[in-house]
Amino acid sequence: xxxxxxxxxxxxxxxxxxxxxxxxxxxxxxxxxxxxxxxxxxxxxxxxxxxxxxxxxxxxxxxxxxxxxxxxxxxxxxxxxxxxxxxxxxxxxxxxxxxxxxxxxxxxxxxxxxxxxxxxxxxxxxxxxxxxxxxxxxxxxxxxxxxxxxxxxxxxxxxxxxxxxxxxxxxxxxxxxxxxxxxxxxxxxxxxxxxxxxxxxxxxxxxxxxxxxxxxxxxxxxxxxxxxxxxxxxxxxxxxxxxxxxxxxxxxxxxxxxxxxxxxxxxxxxxxxxxxxxxxxxxxxxxxxxxxxxxxxxxxxxxxxxxxxxxxxxxxxxxxxxxxxxxxxxxxxxxxxxxxxxxxxxxxxxxxxxxxxxxxxxxxxxxxxxxxxxxxxxxxxxxxxxxxxxxxxxxxxxxxxxxxxxxxxxxxxxxxxxxxxxxxxxxxxxxxxxxxxxxxxxxxxxxxxxxxxxxxxxxxxxxxxxxxxxxxxxxxxxxxxxxxxxxxxxxxxxxxxxxxxxxxxxxxxxxxxxxxxxxxxxxxxxxxxxxxxxxxxxxxxxxxxxxxxxxxxxxxxxxxxxxxxxxxxxxxxxxxxxxxxxxxxxxxxxxxxxxxxxxxxxxxxxxxxxxxxxxxxxxxxxxxxxxxxxxxxxxxxxxxxxxxxxxxxxxxxxxxxxxxxxxxxxxxxxxxxxxxxxxxx
Numbered sequence: 001x002x003x004x005x006x007x008x009x010x011x012x013x014x015x016x017x018x019x020x021x022x023x024x025x026x027x028x029x030x031x032x033x034x035x036x037x038x039x040x041x042x043x044x045x046x047x048x049x050x051x052x053x054x055x056x057x058x059x060x061x062x063x064x065x066x067x068x069x070x071x072x073x074x075x076x077x078x079x080x081x082x083x084x085x086x087x088x089x090x091x092x093x094x095x096x097x098x099x100x101x102x103x104x105x106x107x108x109x110x111x112x113x114x115x116x117x118x119x120x121x122x123x124x125x126x127x128x129x130x131x132x133x134x135x136x137x138x139x140x141x142x143x144x145x146x147x148x149x150x151x152x153x154x155x156x157x158x159x160x161x162x163x164x165x166x167x168x169x170x171x172x173x174x175x176x177x178x179x180x181x182x183x184x185x186x187x188x189x190x191x192x193x194x195x196x197x198x199x200x201x202x203x204x205x206x207x208x209x210x211x212x213x214x215x216x217x218x219x220x221x222x223x224x225x226x227x228x229x230x231x232x233x234x235x236x237x238x239x240x241x242x243x244x245x246x247x248x249x250x251x252x253x254x255x256x257x258x259x260x261x262x263x264x265x266x267x268x269x270x271x272x273x274x275x276x277x278x279x280x281x282x283x284x285x286x287x288x289x290x291x292x293x294x295x296x297x298x299x300x301x302x303x304x305x306x307x308x309x310x311x312x313x314x315x316x317x318x319x320x321x322x323x324x325x326x327x328x329x330x331x332x333x334x335x336x337x338x339x340x341x342x343x344x345x346x347x348x349x350x351x352x353x354x355x356x357x358x359x360x361x362x363x364x365x366x367x368x369x370x371x372x373x374x375x376x377x378x379x380x381x382x383x384x385x386x387x388x389x390x391x392x393x394x395x396x397x398x399x400x401x402x403x404x405x406x407x408x409x410x411x412x413x414x415x416x417x418x419x420x421x422x423x424x425x426x427x428x429x430x431x432x433x434x435x436x437x438x439x440x441x442x443x444x445x446x447x448x449x450x451x452x453x454x455x456x457x458x459x460x461x462x463x464x465x466x467x468x469x470x471x472x473x474x475x476x477x478x479x480x481x482x483x484x485x486x487x488x489x490x491x492x493x494x495x496x497x498x499x500x501x502x503x504x505x506x507x508x509x510x511x512x513x514x515x516x517x518x519x520x521x522x523x524x525x526x527x528x529x530x531x532x533x534x535x536x537x538x539x540x541x542x543x544x545x546x547x548x549x550x551x552x553x554x555x556x557x558x559x560x561x562x563x564x565x566x567x568x569x570x571x572x573x574x575x576x577x578x579x580x581x582x583x584x585x586x587x588x589x590x591x592x593x594x595x596x597x598x599x600x601x602x603x604x605x606x607x608x609x610x611x612x613x614x615x616x617x618x619x620x621x622x623x624x625x626x627x628x629x630x631x632x633x634x635x636x637x638x639x640x641x642x643x644x645x646x647x648x649x650x651x652x653x654x655x656x657x658x659x660x661x662x663x664x665x666x667x668x669x670x671x672x673x674x675x676x677x678x679x680x681x
Contacts, residue, residue, distance in 0.1 A: 220336035250413075260319060260369055269301045274299040282307050282315075314348075320586075334526050348432045351427065355424075357395075374405070375406055394421060455513060460507075478494070558617055561612070575597045575598065
């Protein structure tokens with residue numbers, strides 16, 4: 001509430017005209033005190049009334065904007081379903097996402113700075129910045145929209161052909177670089193209703209309104225869907241994931257706007273302490289040789305840009321450490337994949353190449369942000385599929401002919417599995433900036449089995465005497481590499497017994513314990529979750545509206561773990577161990593694994609907390625004494641792992657009424673005491 005809305009303190013005593021000292025002196029003391037109490041009560045009632053009115057206005061405004069966004073999103077969804085199509089390219093190894101029609105609605109920018117965004121905000125009559133930012137698109141004119149809906153596919157495709165005239169062909173004349181396929185019609189503004197779940201007014205905290213500022217703020221499933229649209233996640237994981245590349249072309253050059261930029265690199269270097277080799281690399285690839293040209297010490301912007309002008313590529317390692325939109329996107333994707341997601345950005349001068357041909361040990365998503373870059377993909381070397389480690393650099397003479405040769409432009413996406421040999425060069429006319437999102441590094445069955453098998457063997461040795469029985473006498477005389485050709489009967493018997501013991505191992509395997517070990521390693525590898533404004537408010541990370549200390553939790557307070565995938569509950573002896581990533585450093589393995597220890601008696605209650613995805617009251621915790629429930633929940637809340645729903649306005653009003661009544665009782669007691677003193681006098 002602004003200062004102009006507040007009820008001023010003080011004022012005429014008892015409602016009288018305080019014009020002179022004689023008039024004030026004529027009012028009895030008891031009447032003066034009673035009038036003050038009435039004023040305070042009246043003032044509080046006015047404040048509560050105005051707060052409720054303001055909350056009602058915000059709620060109605062949010063409901064109106066949510067309804068508008070859903071309506072526009074529904075219209076857009078219907079159009080996109082008809083317009084987007086996917087066609088196979090290059091032996092079926094790659095799919096090009098095509099856009100059949102151009103979005104018909106004018107798209108307001110995310111921050112509302114463009115004229116069309118202002119026009120959309122004016123038309124929707126948004127009363128707050130939150131509501132204006134939520135309405136990402138609006139029709140310039142209803143009549144124009146009706147007319148545009150009659151445009152034929154032929155006319156629309158002709159418009160796309162005209163758009164393509166602004167782009168030059170790549171050097172090798174590959175037709176792929178000029179195909180009309182465009183995945184995301186309308187970019188973020190055009191798909192906010194169709195591809196994302198907009199928060200309803202009941203999900204937005206009235207005291208901490210925070211509009212969505214980009215697609216990276218959406219829920220994890222929608223963030224991934226936005227990356228690969230119009231391909232659906234179901235199609236992607238069944239046809240492409242770990243199998244073959246996917247190419248998504250888009251007419252909307254601003255599809256990834258706001259995620260990262262070359263200006264962001266400059267700001268990061270100037271405002272933070274970056275070290276060569278740790279946060280940033282300068283590289284060149286000339287005459288078939290890749291070299292790293294990092295100076296010593298801190299990255300200085302003038303030196304970095306001078307070397308960039310001299311032909312060096314700038315690779316920023318883990319830009320999410322310094323740039324929040326990338327951090328938010330990675331945080332959402334970590335929750336979606338259930339494992340670590342990383343990122344690097346590559347700024348390449350025009351007509352240059354920064355890295356030699358190679359393959360990686362990660363699933364790679366290439367997001368083209370600025371300029372154009374030519375990518376060539378080659379067949380995997382013989383015997384190499386889903387490798388667990390990256391390759392050394394290849395000489396181009398070893399590669400043969402690429403099976404995909406394509407130019408990426410802003411808004412395009414290229415996915416390829418680990419093990420695909422690739423190289424990329426920027427075109428002569430402009431620099432190139434792309435961001436690589438990577439995941440599934442050493443997150444495979446091999447990693448799990450490395451935990452499972454030794455554990456199963458240890459259990460078998462302890463519990464089964466067959467594993468402790470001695471080897472046959474002189475058995476080493478007939479087993480070993482040098483004994484293979486002899487193959488005596490004893491050798492076959494020896495191997496048969498070894499296989500019998502191996503077949504018994506699953507009986508002693510602790511499948512869940514091995515999964516817990518993998519999960520703890522994964523949590524240590526991950527970035528800490530990036531909390532939304534509402535989550536920060538509910539987790540106590542923001543300063544309370546009154547004072548500095550948040551209100552104490554109550555037995556009827558509702559709680560929920562912030563991110564179930566960011567915690568892991570294990571047992572060790574007499575302790576329950578809760579590992580989490582909320583205090584992980586922004587740099588990889590900057591901190592030791594974060595763990596909170598509890599008595600084993602708390603294990604059931606902790607399991608209930610970490611597995612419950614909905615808010616529930618503290619008093620509903622099981623298998624823990626009531627007097628310990630608040631202690632357990634408070635420790636988790638203080639550690640920043642919990643969301644606590646605030647009290648409703650009615651509860652706050654009840655508390656204020658109780659305080660008012662207690663103040664009135666105290667004032668009445670004081671009045672009675674003063675009257676008795678006057679009578680005695």
